[in-house]
Amino acid sequence: MELIFEISKPGRSAANLSASDVPVVDVDHIIDRKYLRDDLDLPEVAEIDLVRHYTNLSRRNFGLDLGFYPLGSCTMKYNPKINENVAAMPGFTGLHPDAPDAFAKGNLELMYDMQKLLSGIFGMADFTLQPAAGAHGELTGVMMIKKYFEKKGQKRHLILIPDAAHGTNPASGALCGFETVTLRSNTEGGVDLGHLELLMTEDVAALMLTNPNTLGLFERNIEKVAQIIHSRGGLLYGDGANANAFLGKTRPGDLGFDVIQLNLHKTFSTPHGGGGPGSGPVGVSAGLVDYLPVPRIVKSDSGYGWSEQFPDTIGRVRAFYGNFNVIVKAYAYIRSLGAEGLARVTEMAVLNANYIKEKLKPYFDLPYDRICMHECVFSGHRQVEQNGVHTSDMAKRLIDFGYHPPTIYFPLIVHEAIMIEPTETESKETLDAFCEAMISIAREAEVNPQRVKDAPLSTPVSRLDEVLAARKPDVCWKR
Amino acid sequence: MDYCPHTKDDIAQMQAAIGVKSIEELFADIPQKFRFRKMPDIPSGLSEQETIALMSAIAARNQMPRLTLTGAGAYVHFIPSVVSHLVGRSEFYTAYTPYQAEISQGILQAIYEYQTMIAHLTGTEIANASMYDGASAMAEAAVLSAKMSNRSKIVAARSVHPQYRQVLKTYCWANGYTVTEVPCATSGQLDLAGLHSALDESVAAVIVQSPNFFGCLEDITPIADAAHAKGALLISGFTDGTSLGILKPAGACGADFVVGEGQSFGNPINYGGPYLGIFAAREKFLRRIPGRLAGATVDKNGKRGFVLTLQTREQHIRREKATSNICSNEALCALAACIYLAALGPNLKTLAALNINKTQYLKSRLLQIPGWEEVFSAPIYNEFTICCTDARVVNEKLQAEGIIGAYDLQKDYPELKNTLLFCATEMLSKNDIDHVIEIIK
Numbered sequence: 061m062e063l064i065f066e067i068s069k070p071g072r073s074a075a076n077l078s079a080s081d082v083p084v085v086d087v088d089h090i091i092d093r094k095y096l097r098d099d100l101d102l103p104e105v106a107e108i109d110l111v112r113h114y115t116n117l118s119r120r121n122f123g124l125d126l127g128f129y130p131l132g133s134c135t136m137k138y139n140p141k142i143n144e145n146v147a148a149m150p151g152f153t154g155l156h157p158d159a160p161d162a163f164a165k166g167n168l169e170l171m172y173d174m175q176k177l178l179s180g181i182f183g184m185a186d187f188t189l190q191p192a193a194g195a196h197g198e199l200t201g202v203m204m205i206k207k208y209f210e211k212k213g214q215k216r217h218l219i220l221i222p223d224a225a226h227g228t229n230p231a232s233g234a235l236c237g238f239e240t241v242t243l244r245s246n247t248e249g250g251v252d253l254g255h256l257e258l259l260m261t262e263d264v265a266a267l268m269l270t271n272p273n274t275l276g277l278f279e280r281n282i283e284k285v286a287q288i289i290h291s292r293g294g295l296l297y298g299d300g301a302n303a304n305a306f307l308g309k310t311r312p313g314d315l316g317f318d319v320i321q322l323n324l325h326k327t328f329s330t331p332h333g334g335g336g337p338g339s340g341p342v343g344v345s346a347g348l349v350d351y352l353p354v355p356r357i358v359k360s361d362s363g364y365g366w367s368e369q370f371p372d373t374i375g376r377v378r379a380f381y382g383n384f385n386v387i388v389k390a391y392a393y394i395r396s397l398g399a400e401g402l403a404r405v406t407e408m409a410v411l412n413a414n415y416i417k418e419k420l421k422p423y424f425d426l427p428y429d430r431i432c433m434h435e436c437v438f439s440g441h442r443q444v445e446q447n448g449v450h451t452s453d454m455a456k457r458l459i460d461f462g463y464h465p466p467t468i469y470f471p472l473i474v475h476e477a478i479m480i481e482p483t484e485t486e487s488k489e490t491l492d493a494f495c496e497a498m499i500s501i502a503r504e505a506e507v508n509p510q511r512v513k514d515a516p517l518s519t520p521v522s523r524l525d526e527v528l529a530a531r532k533p534d535v536c537w538k539r
Numbered sequence: 540m541d542y543c544p545h546t547k548d549d550i551a552q553m554q555a556a557i558g559v560k561s562i563e564e565l566f567a568d569i570p571q572k573f574r575f576r577k578m579p580d581i582p583s584g585l586s587e588q589e590t591i592a593l594m595s596a597i598a599a600r601n602q603m604p605r606l607t608l609t610g611a612g613a614y615v616h617f618i619p620s621v622v623s624h625l626v627g628r629s630e631f632y633t634a635y636t637p638y639q640a641e642i643s644q645g646i647l648q649a650i651y652e653y654q655t656m657i658a659h660l661t662g663t664e665i666a667n668a669s670m671y672d673g674a675s676a677m678a679e680a681a682v683l684s685a686k687m688s689n690r691s692k693i694v695a696a697r698s699v700h701p702q703y704r705q706v707l708k709t710y711c712w713a714n715g716y717t718v719t720e721v722p723c724a725t726s727g728q729l730d731l732a733g734l735h736s737a738l739d740e741s742v743a744a745v746i747v748q749s750p751n752f753f754g755c756l757e758d759i760t761p762i763a764d765a766a767h768a769k770g771a772l773l774i775s776g777f778t779d780g781t782s783l784g785i786l787k788p789a790g791a792c793g794a795d796f797v798v799g800e801g802q803s804f805g806n807p808i809n810y811g812g813p814y815l816g817i818f819a820a821r822e823k824f825l826r827r828i829p830g831r832l833a834g835a836t837v838d839k840n841g842k843r844g845f846v847l848t849l850q851t852r853e854q855h856i857r858r859e860k861a862t863s864n865i866c867s868n869e870a871l872c873a874l875a876a877c878i879y880l881a882a883l884g885p886n887l888k889t890l891a892a893l894n895i896n897k898t899q900y901l902k903s904r905l906l907q908i909p910g911w912e913e914v915f916s917a918p919i920y921n922e923f924t925i926c927c928t929d930a931r932v933v934n935e936k937l938q939a940e941g942i943i944g945a946y947d948l949q950k951d952y953p954e955l956k957n958t959l960l961f962c963a964t965e966m967l968s969k970n971d972i973d974h975v976i977e978i979i980k
Contacts, residue, residue: 121637382812
């Protein structure tokens with residue numbers, strides 16, 4: 061498709077601006093020439109061109125509303141339409157963040173209540189809603205850990221990270237000046253306790269653990285893990301990316317986690333927008349509350365208000381208060397589902413993942429064959445060995461069947477990994493049809509491997525040359 | 540309502556296929572002592588109608604302002620109707636990050652178009668797919684500068700947005716870097732002599748903002764020269780993105796990074812978020828910058844297409860050696876900005892001029908009030924700093940009339956007593972401004 065720049069024609073415009081109703085000033089007269097720009101090369105298109113261009117682009121994009129999106133670790137559940145409607149209410153969209161608190165009573169109450177709801181669901185002492193995404197929440201959480209030890213006068217420079225962890229975990233640790241040490245998984249996909257005993261010294265600030273982990277497996281020894289970390293003065297950090305697996309079943313706070321970051325765009329159904337905005341609230345245990353970012357909402361007799369009066373805070377991690385409009389959607393979701401609804405979310409998500417695991421087990425290698433939580437991880441090892449067909453080929457072939465592919469090549473500890481997260485909002489018919497597609501691709505890999513390697517065959521562009529894109533980067537169009 | 544489609548029969552069949560007799564069996568790995576049957580302290584669910592009633596009631600407890608006279612990093616602008624309609628296409632908003640390029644050409648091409656527009660607007664060669672907001676974009680540019688240069692000091696103008704400086708300090712503290720601040724001259728611009736005395740070979744980057752927090756335009760070229768003379772990089776921010784429609788961008792004056800808040804481009808004010816972190820840079824930093832990049836390439840038939848590129852900078856490949864930990868960004872806000880900028884086209888300059896007209900009119904009317912004086916002499920865009928007899932009373936009077944008043948600078952700059960930062964965008968009519976004057980005087 062042409063670029064918006066390529067359909068531009070000088071003299072066209074989709075802008076319909078008001079004329080000035082105040083005296084028009086001569087800009088050159090009040091602003092020295094050296095401050096003014098010479099050219100402004102933006103597209104010139106009529107409104108209908110603009111609408112058709114981006115509507116046609118949208119038709120080249122696969123969203124959750126078009127079909128099944130089992131992207132592991134991303135919890136691509138249905139995004140209820142009601143949440144879009146309530147978040148678009150002018151009362152929520154129209155207020156400046158510096159509005160006096162008296163203007164923002166509803167917003168303050170909603171955010172305060174959201175912190176309480178999350179604290180209850182996850183068993184934490186308090187939450188901040190400031191971080192803009194999961195990785196931003198991780199960074200905030202690790203900063204609080206750093207502050208905790210700084211206040212204690214302890215110099216701990218290491219963070220333990222399991223080999224199955226998300227890449228954001230080591231990157232967040234590094235962005236706070238920590239060195240990361242890799243913790244091995246055991247044969248059943250959990251933490252290798254012997255290795256943990258060995259690594260957990262007084263130089264270690266924290267273990268960043270995802271539970272259930274990225275294999276979709278719950279850490280059976282979580283009590284022992286927490287005990288080892290805490291007995292040596294360390295903190296247990298929880299990556300809440302997989303929180304869809306335990307709502308209403310257990311709480312990280314009860315399991316011994318000191319910090320947990322969430323992804324509202326995963327667990328609490330806010331749409332991911334093709335890469336954001338997300339929202340990454342962080343919950344802490346009582347011992348870390350003083351380090352939460354500012355400003356924080358305080359409740360007094362006169363109502364809710366913002367306060368920066370927390371001397372031990374890590375400070376701010378962004379301007380203003382967080383991705384407020386995303387928080388509104390997640391709040392509406394939690395209130396509409398309620399306690400029973402959230403528990404059922406987890407039950408159905410786990411049921412769906414186990415169902416897929418059982419149905420596909422005969423056709424794909426399953427490195428850890430046990431009850432999984434909200435997602436299951438297969439290996440494409442058999443198809444590579446026997447047919448020379450890689451996981452990436454099978455993923456591309458799934459596109460031709462109308463599905464978004466699962467997460468692939470992650471976690472790193474599984475060869476040719478295929479990570480499937482169905483979520484709770486998919487029906488049995490959808491899961492059955494998806495499994496049929498996977499099975500037919502496995503068969504196709506045996507009888508006609510080239511067809512799988514040529515996939516996708518149904519898309520506006522075929523497989524793209526990523527090597528060329530990286531070798532000769534072209535990230536901005538030039539005339 | 541839980542949006543789960545299974546019937547009882549479905550569940551029974553699925554349990555049988557898995558080989559369990561109850562759902563509870565699936566949770567056997569969670570130690571019994573940590574399991575609970577009912578979530579404590581969480582209310583019961585609501586119907587759709589009840590949820591809408593609840594949310595409407597909460598929204599109604601906010602007071603919608605008749606006018607907003609504060610900018611200070613977030614700007615109320617008119618948003619053309621096409622923006623929400625196109626951003627509201629669910630093919631865009633219900634997608635995840637475009638990991639599978641063949642079925643994500645829509646968002647990838649739009650991001651490529653966005654990157655192109657942003658690089659041009661900022662006077663640089665490249666821009667990434669977005670950061671969380673202007674403040675975090677600035678902080679990441681500072682951390683990157685320090686890492687690349689092995690230097691540990693950041694010098695920031697005190698006229699940079701106070702919250703941005705707070706975020707900068709948080710990020711720098713976490714990395715063991717220090718932040719030194721340079722005061723303003725009487726013009727409201729960075730004090731060049733102060734900058735020279737703060738600069739030495741340990742400084743990784745100098746940070747300014749233009750327009751700065753006081754609304755004043757900075758003369759970027761000599762600041763860039765001073766930074767570069769000591770081997771430091773120049774990071775330049777801006778306040779209201781629409782200013783780029785008329786003002787010479789910092790990238791054309793020697794800045795190495797141009798970072799700032801892109802909310803003004805088609806994104807609602809939203810009580811502070813989600814917003815759009817703009818991150819643009821010189822081409823030589825392409826392989827070092829944080830965040831996602833959409834790049835053009837070809838498919839196996841030679842047809843143009845777009846992919847996420849240079850991913851070896853990113854956390855999912857490089858883990859602890861990544862240039863940043865950023866993963867999700869603000870893609871949908873970037874899409875809104877792209878559509879907004881395409882809608883306005885070169886009329887962004889007309890809009891910027893309109894903002895200048897409104898601001899000059901508001902300023903001239905305020906200066907007619909006895910005792911009101913302009914604080915700084917530098918040229919301005921759509922914000923200005925003004926000293927009055929009693930800032931608190933002014934804002935109380937405005938608030939009583941349902942107007943969000945001006946930003947009181949004393950909370951961040953104790954020396955600026957009774958000093959207000961006003962903002963006028965195209966949203967204020969002449970009548971509005973005349974009304975404001977009537978209330979104040």
